[in-house]
Amino acid sequence: MERIEGIGPGERGAGTEAGEGSGEGAGGGGAGTRRSASLASFSYTAADEEKRRGVRRMKTMASGLLLLVALVYVLATWAKNEGVGGWPGFVAAAAEAGMVGALADWFAVTALFKRPLGLPIPHTAIIPTKKDQLGASLGSFVGENFLSGGVVRDRIHSLGIGGRLGAWLAEPEHADRVTAELSTALRGALTVLRDSDVQAVVGEAITRRANAAEIGPSLGKMLEKVVADGGHRKVVDLVCVRAHDWLVQHGDSVMDAVQGGAPGWTPRFVDKRVGERVYKELLRFVTEMRDMPGHPARGSIDTFLTDFAADLQTDSETRARVERLKSEVLGRGEVQDVIASAWSSVRTMVIAAAEDEQSELRLRARASLMSLGARLATDGRLQAKLEGWLEDAAVYVVTTYRTEITSLISDTVAGWDADQTSKKIEAHIGRDLQFIRINGTVVGALAGLAIYTVSRALGG
Template sequence: MQAVATGLLLLAAVVFLLTPDDGAWGYVHAAAEASMVGAVADWFAVTALFRHPLGVPVPHTAIIPRRKDDIGRALEDFVATNFLTGPTARDRWVRAGVSARAARWVGREENARSVVTELLPAARRALAAADRRTVAEVAGEHLLPRLAREPLAPLAGRWLEEVLRTGAHRRLVDLVVDEAVDWLTAHPERVQFIVRTRAPWWSPQWVDDAVVERIHAELLGWARDVQRQPDHRVRASVDDLLGDLARDLQHDPGTAEAMARLQERVLTDPSAATTVAELWEGLAVVLDEALADPDGVLPRRAATAL
């Protein structure tokens, strides 16, 4: 391209030298002269941006090397002011429909599984990097001291209130009741032992046996009633108890103060960081095993969630 431009400039110079400047040839002569002037002017203008033409330090040349920092700052200010402001970026994001397009793409099962498959190695590397010692240091130096200073009672109250609103606690109540029924069914001798050790010495054996059998039957029947009846008064009492606790955590100064004392005692204990690290270590092993199989339950659920 440089050779072509130089050749055209030389051609214009030859035409300029060989043609007279009067008559009809005068137009050709003038056109050749204008071509040379324009070519030299363009060359000078473009060259002056990047260096001194012919190495001569003409003023206002080599503009970019001399003022690159100023140009960079001006360009930065222009882009930040006109393109990267919150409203502008948000408007362009909305008009481009990035979220909707990404949602449609990830909504396809094969794409969701592909995303999860690509993320699995990174997730496992992150789990491996967070070793027990690192977690203990982070928890002891940053996480637990920060939590100890935060007023967690209102947050716990709101969380408990939301749990009650959604009924998420009912599954835990069901689990406790189911375990109680199973234990009472499988271990009647434990009930017998507890009752007999508290019976008076003068009570006849046959009376103790009858009382024990009746108490065990009543306990088991009561537990089964709670198990079968979603509106049992025991369940209602649990709801009332948790509801009162949620309100007290948010609005009762005494409850909030008791929560703060418990929070400080637990979170400032020297063994708290070690406990957090041990819990994390066990959780990391379970998660790593779950992530090791791309077709396992956790990756499949992650793909479904996406």
């Protein structure tokens, strides 16, 4: 009887070979690879074999019980035929019904995994022959009952993710952990990116944005505000100081330049006197501008800057000249190199900050996470908003990609080898199924005894 129930070593080897053959014969290319991977992920393991030994022990017990009731039936029938009255009839009826129950349940359990006695009986070997349909049905069941928008939304809402996440983030050690993980991810992302690609993208983006936006009006407004606030005066002060100091140090150069520009027919002493006079007047003018905040030249500068700011905003010719100048500057190779090299500087700075636990970047990120956690833990509106986003995102995913998700189940099951699938499932649930056979034997015997007793009581 055990040989009927089990699958011997030869059959196990055949099943394995069938599984390998299915993987190889599934077709070349991607389909064959996917099927082989599916078989590998659902292979029959040593742990399954250990479970299967437990199944065999239970099969032996169930089959032994069947043999026991068969022996009891034979002995009770013999005693009854020998003229022993009373109990043999009751025992024979119970044993007979027990055999019927045991055989019926043996057939039912065996029919799940293979054809009983190898006979082509309809609706047997259900798992090997109906594996693909079972996978499709399982996928449909999961899609209808677990991946519906209402179920997902209710489940996420019941979790109270907002408050729990807030309380978790508010703990300093948790904020440190998240900050460290984010830093690791940031460093990894920056390491993977190629500098040349990012530099090209950054340079093109900055250039395109700069060319698309007219800068004249913006510069005019900024200059107008600077002049109105007197911010330019410090620049004028600095220029006057530096000009005065330069003239003091390079007086001879100024006088030589003036003398060199004089006509050739003038006497040299006249050229020298003119040069000295020009230098003294120039030095006096710069000194007065430096020392007199109300100097007329400073007022002229204010007027010029004010007019220029207005022209930048309203005069079309001035704006056009500024745009041409901007295009010329952006088109220079040196400027493009500076724009492109900005990424390298930023990347180095960010990586260094991400690696340093005491950097301003990580400290601010940690503080922001803890602040967010504290708000989430106490602010009901913020919790509701976060949970609403999560619910909407989850519902969108499961409703949009439900077919792809459920097809993962059905396609995976379809890729399993039928024999290995049957063996693996039997190894995991076969032990419990053998209790059905034992229960069937016991319940059948009790039912047979009850029926025989009632029949005798009614005079049958």
